[in-house]
Amino acid sequence: MKNSFETQNSRREFIKKMSAASLAASATTIPIASFLSSCSPDVQKIAATADSVILLWMAGGMAHTETFDPKAYAPFEKGLNINKVLSTFPKHPTAVDGLEFSEGLQSIGNVMDKGAIIKSYKAADLGHILHTRHQFHWHTCYEPPQSVQAPHIGAWIAKELGPINPVIPPFISIGQRFTMGEAEELKAFHTAGFLGNEYGPFLIPDPSEGLDSVRPPQGMSLKRFEARYKLYKELANKSNVMEQASDYQRESLMRSMEQSYMLLNSPEAKVFDLSQEPKEVYDTYNTGRFGLGCLLAKRLAMNGGRFISVSTEYEPFIGWDTHANGHTRAKQMKALIDKPVAQLIKDLEESGHLDKTLIILASEFSRDALMEGRPGEEVKDQARNQPDVIQEVKHYGMHRHFTDGGSILMWGGGIEKGLVYGKTADERPCVSIEKPVVIDQVHQSIYHALGIDSQTHYEIESRPFYTTPDGKGEPILDLFGKTFSSKEQGTKNA
Structure with missing residues (x-):
């Protein structure tokens, strides 16, 4: 017989399982009266070139000059003036003539003939630079704070298109834990916001334990789980949150629970089991949690996943958040992403899924x-004791936040193969100097590939809320292949 502590723990685990498809209602701040209704009756139908999306998220601020847009190489030596440090890695050619990546990314470079690079991404000027503020902006396209809770781009896609496979959640987030610093800030954009819980992310913090996300807690039989599930639904219906929520939000929360339960009992649950992969495939991807996240994303894309995000994970001063030891940490992070990202592209192409899967690699x-920050915009310097003359390797690298240039990689889903879009200056400051790109354009390009019109919006609390602010964002049509462009022209002229 279990004691009261064990019983309480079991209940907590059960509630965690039932909440796995979306963040808890308290985290998503269900509005008292959302009055959510579509006000997009006249949007045009767009010829979609992608069915699904995989977002490979380089959390923490990935330096473009150390990765996909290298500048003049300055090797380490004692007494090196920091002014001379533009890139700390030598350049290597890629599969695209004239395109070079920094050392450590040769595998990704070898698949760039299957994709495109945006070299001129400009992050927003949000004042004092905080990672979670910029991540919120990247994932929602809205600057925080907002009076209305802005949905994640994955939630918009889940709402507009629904699941491909009715059993696989349409929005899955892999790799980000919420048990470390800035957890609440991260939760703020891992949400469907006013769209409702059923469109929120199915959270898988550790892809190696993905199967645990779709089965009852250890030690609980399916029969007992079903009884608990019934009881949980009854308790949820009687909760204060549900009493204050609108009919729409109550129904949405119930549907999210039904979706979780449906997956639990389906054969598709085995898609989350990475142990079913051949050892040689598993080992190729297994550079850590991010690499295994790419493997899980591949399995999900092949089995009806709609929007899948895989994060290197944001934790302050860890991963790409290089406030010190920039060169060493960048080398480690490149080893983490290079082989699994390239293998993901190759595997999806070989299986015939790449043409309909849009893959994006980006950072805040x-x-x-x-x-x-950027030229002309003074913000607080957050680098850790960086000297003007470098004497130690720990001071060698990129340790300050820079918002006026950046790289985004894209593959599949109608993207022009071998395209290089935009340019940054070769000398400091390495700002975007040709075809600058902002987040509204990135989001609308993703929506465009999926056939979602740029004017899509809903009325929330008596005002329209668009996928991008005020409905002003436009897709970058040059990113798409000639076949797509001609189809799009035909659609516009119809």
Whole structure:
């Protein structure tokens, strides 16, 4: 017989399982009266070139000059002036003529003939630079704070298109835990906001334990789980949150629970089991949690996943958040992403899924050795005791946040193969100097590939809320192949 502590723990685990498809209602701040209704009756139908999306998220601020847009190489030596440090890695050719990546990314470079690079991404000027503020902006397209809770781009896609496979959640987030610093800030954009819980992310913090996300807690039989599930639904219906929520939000929360339960009892649950992969495939991807996240994303994309996000994970001063030891940490992070990202592209192409899967690799902003923010915008310097003359390797690298240039990679889903879009300056400051790109354009390009019109919006609390602010964002049509462009022209002229 279980004691009261064990019983309480079991209940907590049960509630965690039932909440796995979306963040808890308290985290999503269900409005008292959302009055959510569509006010997009006249949007045009767009010829979609993608069915699904995989977002490979480089959390923490990935330096473009150390990765996909390298500048003049300055090797480490004692007494090196920091002014001379533009890139700390030599360049290597890619599969695209004239395109070079920094050392450590040769595998990704070898698949760039299947994709495109945006070299001129500019992050927003949000004042004092905080990672979670910029991540919120990247994922929702809205600057925080907002009076209305802005949905994640994955939630918009889940709402507009629904699931491909009715059993697989349409929005899955892999790799980000919420048990470390800035957890609440991260939760703020891992949400469907006013769209409702059923469109929120199915959270898988550790892809190696993905199967645990779709089965009862250890030690609980399916029969007992079903009884608990019934009881949980009854308790949820009687909760204060549900009493204050609108009919729409109550129904949405119930549907999210039904979706979780449906997956639990389906054969598709085995898609989350990475142990079913051949050892040689598993080992190729297994550079850590991010690499295994790419493997899980591949399995999900092949089995009806709609929007899948895989994060290197944001934790302050860890991963790409290089406030010190920039060169060493960048080398480690490149080893983490290079092989699994390239293998994901190759596997999806070989299986015939790449043409209909849009893959994006991006980060909230870039980095620089000298400049914090962007030229002409003074913000607080957050680098950790960086000297003007470098004497130790720990001071060698990109340790300051830089928002005026950055790289985004894209593959599949109608993207022009081998395209290089935009340019940054070769000398400091390495700002975007040709075809600058902002987040509204990135989001609308993703929606465009999926056939979602740029004017899509809903009325929330008596005012329209668009996928991008005020409905002004436009897709970058040059990113798409000639076949797509001609189809799009035909659609517009119809």
